[in-house]
Amino acid sequence: MQRVSRSFSGVPSLHSSLRLTLLAVSVAALNANVAAAKADGPAHVTAFLEKHCTNCHDATEKKGGLDLEALPVKFNTEKDRAEWVKIFDRVLADEMPPPKKARPDAAAKRALLEAIGGGIVKVEKAVQAADGRVPLRRLNRLEFERTVQELLGVETPMRHIIPNDTPSHGFDTVAEGLRISQLHIEKYLEAVDAAIPEAMDFRPPAESTPKRYFYKDEPGVKKQFEVADGVADPKNQNKIHRQTLKELPDAIVWFHGGYPSPELKQFSVKQAGRYRIRISAYGHQTAGRNVMMIVYADNYRARRSLGYFDIPPDKPRVAELNVALNAGEFIRIEPSGTGYDADGKSVNNISAPTFKGAGIALQWAEVEGPLAESWPTPQTKRLFGDIPLVEVPANKQVWRKNRKQPYALKPENPKDAAQKVIERFARRAFRRPIESGEAEPFVKLVTDALDAGKSFEDAIEVGFRAVLTAPQFLILDERPGKLDDFALASRLSYFLWSTMPDDELLALAAAKKLAQPATLRAQVDRMLASPKAHAFTENFTGQWLDLRNIEATSPDKRLYPEFDQVLQNSMVGETEAFFTEMLARNESTANFIHSDWLMLNRPLAEHYGIESVTGENFQRVKLPAGSPRGGLLTQAAILKVSANGTTTSPVIRGAWVMKRLLGTPPPAQPADVGSIEPDTRGASTIREQLAKHRSVESCATCHRDIDPPGFALENFDVIGGWRERYRSQEKGDKPPGKINGRGIWEYKLGLPVDATGELRDGRKFKDMMDFKKLLLEQRDQVLKNVTENLLTYATGAGIRFADRTEVARIIASVKAKGSGLRTLVHEVVESPLFLNK
């Protein structure tokens, strides 16, 4: 029973939609009529099993590991139900009894399925009525971080402190995988200890008038120009000084990010906060091309990318960022993909004055911040209300997070004030009104600390730490049955924002209006329009499409010299932008298979060989005729996460397509069959290796389905570039193209790619464009898969047998309205699966 074979062809697709309909009909009919099915259930079930099944599936034969004699026709235990679901599916799909055996009578088969299906549904529904479909679920690591940040009004990163969550059913929002351990409590405390002092930093913002800095004033730059190019170094007469920077009347040109580093050390952050940075730059010697500029925040130990910008040639562009900076950080600005001239020579070997390669001319950088509209900040007011902030004499100032605090909270009556602060905080943290007496123990912690002589801030901190490790905060408070309005607000908010509900959602919940269909619809639209909804795109696609693995492999630099950080960021950016665009414009989920448009920025468009796209931002681009792109599978991010950095494997990519796009994962490699050892000796292309692999029948059973999508994708290399020949380190011809305006010397073009293939049913395709046409016949399967993934992610539980009717209903309803992605999100939210625990 382990090997459920799923075919990858048009015929079974028809078959699978039939299956859906039959399922919906049979299970729905059954829900209404369980009693009838049960009355004559066991007898006719036993008869059917004896006639068609127990010949092979008895205690002696146990074919496929199934012994029907040992399996009771009962559905009480999870284990038995799981077994019966497998039987249900195999019989429904006409895979059992096997094709060679006598066909069961249609009515008998239907009666069997109704008895099994109805029995399982009945038990599952009863369990769901008592306990709910979703077990109690805690905030995951990212939700914890975002919620604490929002509660405290800080941007302190915390995810690196908290233990990683184990995804279950593909997502880290699923209750089953979200265990709690002592380690979690320890790490939560550690995390909030990092964040709370940030919220109690009451220093008034330093002067925030914009200040302009010039690179020519940087010490490192000055030093470069102290000695003329080509002249002996005064300190070391044997060494000839070589300038790697170039001075223009209005700018300094940088050709790469190496030494001297393009750091702007004239400015460094004294006080953490939001800053506005403006940088004026233009491309130098770029032969009319744009060049990418990356802006980093650096603190000598680690650097993080703040953004990248497409800089035009010769005409300055002012790039603007609004970013959170931490104390001690400074800015670093680098060109990307430059440093070599047309012959592949580095500026380090030629020296800047005569170097003809591209670079970035940096004119100036302007920094303004920390930006604050008012002081005390709105975040401070939100936490501490109108408690006055009083100036403290210098000798009495305390240190908090290595900063001396010139202001302190001075409430008239500290205990009363503490009560108010803690109650307000608990109400927001628990995402609902607090019950009478509920806040008392937390308040007591604070008043005890005050009695012990702690300052108001230190005492409050104890209370905050307790609230943030309390079960009401960590666990979503959902009770069996229909969710109350507050629980619904939280479920909605963690689904679309990965954080706590905002004031509007909570106000609607308080007014008991949130569950009204029209309100719910309007709220979903409002929430999706918010920048917070990016968390949904990021966390959902990050897991559904494996985008979180984008860094798992580094492409071989010699084979893929065009690969860089900007391209990698753009890859994830593209797929996220594609999903967001589909959501925003309610595009049909068939676009996941093929679309005649894409979301591209300049680096990615060039990577795809599409011209006339400029800028770092993603724009909707209509694909030129004949482009092999369109849909998810030909997006660079997908092609990268399904490859290993050096080579592609049709098996891995094929399995990826089945698992992620179609939701029909190939069965796990059976335990009784040993692994086939890959052997590249004597085999020249991956296709030939697979031919050997597939010649073993036990493998071929499944690989007939797994390999074809992978073959179609062979025209795409490990970073998603188009290829007609494999890249090679040894044999082959010099590539004719150019990278960033320079020639290619790192690799050669080797054997030709063969992207043809054949489906299980014998239909052939010649390449990806062809294959996508066949795949489009599976659009219902894709819709079903997206629906199930969304439901799992949104509700926090995998799809159960009893959920199938509702899933089928959602699909039918979405299909009738044009299969739009936003329609689907609305349907998910309005579904009883979402509205009930």
Next chain:
Amino acid sequence: MNIAQQPISRRAFLRGAGVALALPYLDAMWPRALAADAAAPRRMVAICTSLGIYTPSLFPKEAGRDYTLTPYLEQLKEHRGDFTVFSGVSHPDQAGADGHTSEMTWLTSAKHPGLGGFRNTISLDQFIAEKIGIQTRFPSLVLGTNNTSQSYTRSGVMVPADSKPSQVFAKLFLEGTKDAVAAQMQKLREGRSIMDTVQGQAKRFGARVGAADREKLDEYFTSIREMEQRLVLSEEWARKPKPKVDAQPPTDITEEKDLIGRMKLLFEIVPLALQTDSTRVITILVQGRGDVPLVDGVTMAHHELSHHGQDPEKIRQLECIEKAEIHALGGLIAALKAKKEGNGALLDNTMVLFGSNLGNANSHDTKNLPLLLAGGGFKHGQHLVLDTKNNTPFCNLFVQMLQRMNVETDVFGSSTKTSVPGLV
């Protein structure tokens, strides 16, 4: 509980170490508690290289004591009498979500890692830590070349690994200032009142949830209770001075490609931590990476080399990396042998398990794992060939190791017996 976020300056170190430099740790000083019972504590170190070990270069052709050294065992030839090589051992049912998910279960044996509603079980080291961890300042040390580990709590949560030797050294051996210690104690006491408070809240919460969800709340309750106990213990330990060692704090290697360097630096902590009885259980995950490691003669990415496809050049380069890894293991064995304890060496009381979760990384096969056990007072020096067709459960060895640790148990994970035949 993190003591040092930043690299420790030499001055700060001298201040922290006090007289330590003048008074190196001496065997004779060791340890008062132990003077009473004669036996030295038993320890265990488990080291895994997650990208496999090329077994044709590891497993000798002959079984028994008179085997011919293989290229890998050549690296350990001076310790030949101190370890046993096993073939024919693995965890059953390891087909998982992908080719590398068996990494999660090397020390747990949970089946089908990563598939469906997979839930990991407790790892060997955390199981030991639960039983005897209370006796040391740190119940266990979980180390790794990055933050991933193979140590899992009872609830199946991965314990993040410490990857910075400087920080591990600081937490083991560097004393905070008096004020810092006082503040630490204060924080721990506060922690306990917080735990008290939230425990009350959980009761409140629990009063209104259904039977099925009460289990979840129990998990929370247990976590809180364990956290309380942890805080009590931490307070006790915070009162006691940390042990002094005659060693310089290490400087971290930030270059992640320097896998061997990072691995060796972690290995250097092991004898210090064990001999000072700061902990008795250590796990180290040496995580192979998708880039080119800094090893002479290697030009291709480690992960790619592990999928060598029988290409002789790739195998040659893979051997370069793995020889360096096994050579580093030799260094650790030598260091444990050099430290004297009672009448013998530290190694006699320390089991060092070394191996991989992949038997054949080329095909992601999880059978016939490359495994090697050194020290711990066993009669070593042989190639123990078990059932290479129907592998002996790895957990049988775990149970034998547990019993050697004086942990009373007859079962662990998928064990079927309490020992491995031939290992005494």
